Amino acid sequence: MEALFIYIAKSSGLVILFYCAYYFLLRKETFFNSNRWFLLTGLVTSLILPFLFYTKIVWIDPVPVSSTNYSQSFIPQTIQQELFEINWNYVIISTYCIGFFILIIKFAADFYSLNSVLKGKKIQQQADFKFIDVSENIAPFSYFDYIVYNSSMYTSAELENIIEHEKVHSDQNHTIDVLISRVFCLLFWFNPIIWLYKKAILQNLEFIADNEASKKISDKKAYQYTLLKITTHESCVAITNHFYQSLIKKRIVMLNKNQSKKRNYWKYYAILPALVAFVFLFQIKTIAQEKKEAQQISKNPTSVDVYKIKKSTTDQELKEFTEKLKRNHNVDVVISDIKRNTKNELTAIKVEIQKGTGEDQTIQIEGDEPIKSCGIVITTENGSKKINVVTDGGMDKPIVVGDNLIINGKSNSTKISTISTITPPVAPTPPTFPTGPMPQAPAPDMSKMPKPPVPPSNPKDKAAMSKFEKEMAEFEKKMESFEPDMSAYEKQVEEIMSKREALFEKEMEKYEVAMDKFNADMEKYTEEIEIKYGKDSKEYEVNMKQFERDMKQFEKNMKLHEKEMKEMEKESQKS
Structure with missing residues (x-):
């Protein structure tokens, strides 16, 4: 969840960065086509760059850790009874989803509205364009290769200006830009800058169409009057390129503005230092690695061997038990006083242990019920061996009185360390x-x-x-x-x-x-x-x-x- 929030924050930050660069440096320039690709590049960058990371490895000195070869899969868990708390992550996600689905419904309604305008209308094919003359009082618009208008509302000269304008939209696939901007508004609807960003894209598309159409029209003043006339139309179809999309004053100013000087192209590269700073601040992962590639935790690692006797252990297995201890650890074990019940389960056993000249240790269990389990644990650490006798709960659980081990009420001479x-x-x-x-x-x-x-x-x-x-x-x-x-x-x-x-x-x-x-x-x-x-x-x-x-x-x-x-x-x- 945290990774999702971080991604959204980074992506939104990049959108703001590109919009500020456009607003303060490029919006007054007449490089309309370059501005188009700059704005689209900003959206693509905000989507992809947060996924790209540069990995930086920091080499550190080995940390001495004395432990056995234990796996790192142990995760301690505690069960706690917690009071009810509001999970704000779920609240934020729920709010986002509500807004997202509302805009999805609006998007679907816009497509339905467009389809109702185009459905059943007579289409006139000319070259790569499909012209539709409608009777509804709507503003002229283009949608891919469709150009829609109401010819009864304009003179022939005005209609010619409108069609030249919409041909530019259709020929340069401006509908794709409109749809991309709408999709980003769906994804980042909570960011107010994305709506300004969308507006900047749509206005720039109008500047492109006005600029290209004016080159093919001899009377620029008549074209400007056509722009003013279209402002009277309030009804328009969403997700299309409207003839009246942005402020008329800005479009008229841009039509009459002198071409920007080529030396002003440096402004497009001003975004690069900001992107480099973004990468260095947020897109570098630091990984600490020890200088020794295969570090030894300890020169003499600790090992633990457990030799367990259960109620189902056979005489052959007991024999192998003593042989393994002698062979692997040079420990002498004598097993005696074995008793079994009718099911051949051990009910009594005595295990005497001796390591070299060390003191004896003894496990002795007696009773009528089958034994649970007992055994010998040999710990090897730094070349020295330590022998412990262990039983698993129940009646045969060892009880410590001073330094003596008592099992089933009988004492033996086993010397062990006081349990602490x-x-x-x-x-x-x-x-x-x-x-x-x-x-x-x-x-x-x-x-x-x-x-x-x-x-x-x-x-x-x-x-x-x-x-x-x-x-x-x-x-x-x-x-x-x-x-x-x-x-x-x-x-x-x-x-x-x-x-x-x-x-x-x-x-x-x-x-x-x-x-x-x-x-x-x-x-x-x-x-x-x-x-x-x-x-x-x-x-x-x-x-x-x-x-x-x-x-x-x-x-x-x-x-x-x-x-x-x-x-x-x-x-x-x-x-």
């Missing part, structure tokens, strides 16, 4: 994200973006249009003066956060190595508890309860760590 609680390993504490003061934002009058002026309702009102143009000039001037202060502020914030993230990543690398060691120690700890006490013993239960308390504390530390990370993210977003 094995200390579980301590979980490492996760690092905290560095905090500190942040630079002050620009002054209040600079922190609020100016509001764009509202165009007059009547474009023929010259006084109102003149006032609107002056307000537009002032608005653009304010936007240009606003940009340097915000850019400097953003750069300061990015530098501070970059340094803090670098420090935090180094601490996380150390923490991950410590966690690997902790997991290995936990595996060894659990194994030692089971071997020394048995799963059914009181000592095992005591140690496991202590372990559960330690794990609860570890979970509290992890929750605190997650809380600190969320606060850090909020602080970063606020900055």
Whole structure:
């Protein structure tokens, strides 16, 4: 779930990056076709780049860990009764899905509306275009190779201008751009910039069509009057290229604007440093590897051999049992006092053990019921061997009185170490994200973006249009003066956060190595508890309860760590 949120955040950030580059650098240029491909490249980049990572390997010194060859599959679990908590991940996903499905329904309704306009109409084929003359009062539009209009609403000259315009849309497949922008609005509907991005794509397509159509039309002024006439049509079909799609004033200004100089092409490359910075900040995965490719955990690894006797063990298996101990560990074992019931199950047995000149150890079980199990555990560590006798619960569970082992009420002379609680390993504490003061934002009058002026309702009102143009000039001037202060502020914030993230990543690398060691120690700890006490013993239960308390504390530390990370993210977003 977290990976999905991170992907959406990165993708949305790239959309914002490309839109800002277009808005501040390219929207006033007459490189309309280049702008088209720039905007489409921004959408594709925002979709693909978050999946691409550069892997950086950091070589670290080996961490000595003394443990047996335990697998890393041990995951301690504790069962807790938790109070009801709202899962905000599900709330966010549910909200997103609701918005997504609403827009899907709207998208399907638009297709249905388009189909109702085209269905059953007479089609006139000319070259690569299909012309449909409708009776409905709708604005002219094109959809792939279909060009739809109402000829009764225009003069022949106006209709010629409209058709030339729509031919450009159809010939250059502008419908694909429209559909792509709609799909991105479906996926990222929660991001307000994507709607502005879509508007920029549609307006630029109109600039392209106006520019190409005006080259084929001798009377440009008549073409502009045709634009003004189309503004009276309120009804239009979605997911198509409308003849009236963007603000008429902008289109007329672009029609009369001088061609941009070729040297201004440098603005397209201004996005590259920002993309490189994005990759270095967010798309680099750091992997810590030890300098020794095949590190030996210990020169003399610990090994444990268990020789178990069950109620179903045969005399032949007991013989092999003693031979293996002599052959593998030079341990002398004598088995005697064997008794079996009618089912040939062991009910009594005595096992005497001696290692070299060491002291004897004895397992002796007597009774009428079949034995559960008993055995010998030999631990080899740093070249030395340690022998322990073990039984599994029930009546045959060993009881320690001083240094003597008593089984079934009978004492023998076995000398063993006094049973003590094995200390579980301590979980490492996760690092905290560095905090500190942040630079002050620009002054209040600079922190609020100016509001764009509202165009007059009547474009023929010259006084109102003149006032609107002056307000537009002032608005653009304010936007240009606003940009340097915000850019400097953003750069300061990015530098501070970059340094803090670098420090935090180094601490996380150390923490991950410590966690690997902790997991290995936990595996060894659990194994030692089971071997020394048995799963059914009181000592095992005591140690496991202590372990559960330690794990609860570890979970509290992890929750605190997650809380600190969320606060850090909020602080970063606020900055």
